[in-house]
Amino acid sequence: MYRDLWDKLVEWFIVANMIPCSCGSKDDHWNVKDSIEGIVCEAEVVCDNCGKVVNYWAYGNLESPETYTELIKWNLADFLYKFNLVRRYQNWRFNRSIRKGGF
Numbered sequence: 001m002y003r004d005l006w007d008k009l010v011e012w013f014i015v016a017n018m019i020p021c022s023c024g025s026k027d028d029h030w031n032v033k034d035s036i037e038g039i040v041c042e043a044e045v046v047c048d049n050c051g052k053v054v055n056y057w058a059y060g061n062l063e064s065p066e067t068y069t070e071l072i073k074w075n076l077a078d079f080l081y082k083f084n085l086v087r088r089y090q091n092w093r094f095n096r097s098i099r100k101g102g103f
């Protein structure tokens with residue numbers, strides 16, 4: 001019984017986490033564009049409701065994020081890259097350790 005409830009909760013979270021199409025629908029299907037010997041190489045993700053192409057998949061990667069979790073991760077990576085925070089932090093630590101007289 002608890003197992004069922006848990007499964008429902010997980011399913012609810014997955015659906016809630018999905019980024020809907022601009023029309024508001026979260027139902028989509030894949031249109032295979034290219035495959036080699038039955039293995040899909042390229043596919044479009046098409047909205048079931050309005051028929052708009054919402055995403056594109058090629059060689060194991062989606063073009064745009066599918067879920068809010070991924071969107072946050074993508075934005076965070078973009079942010080870190082833009083402001084180069086990792087490099088700045090390393091420089092700051094390096095300069096600080098020099099001022100202190102070595103590591």
Ligand SMILES: [Zn+2]
Pocket residue numbers: 021022023024025047048049050051052
């Ligand atoms: Zn749509």
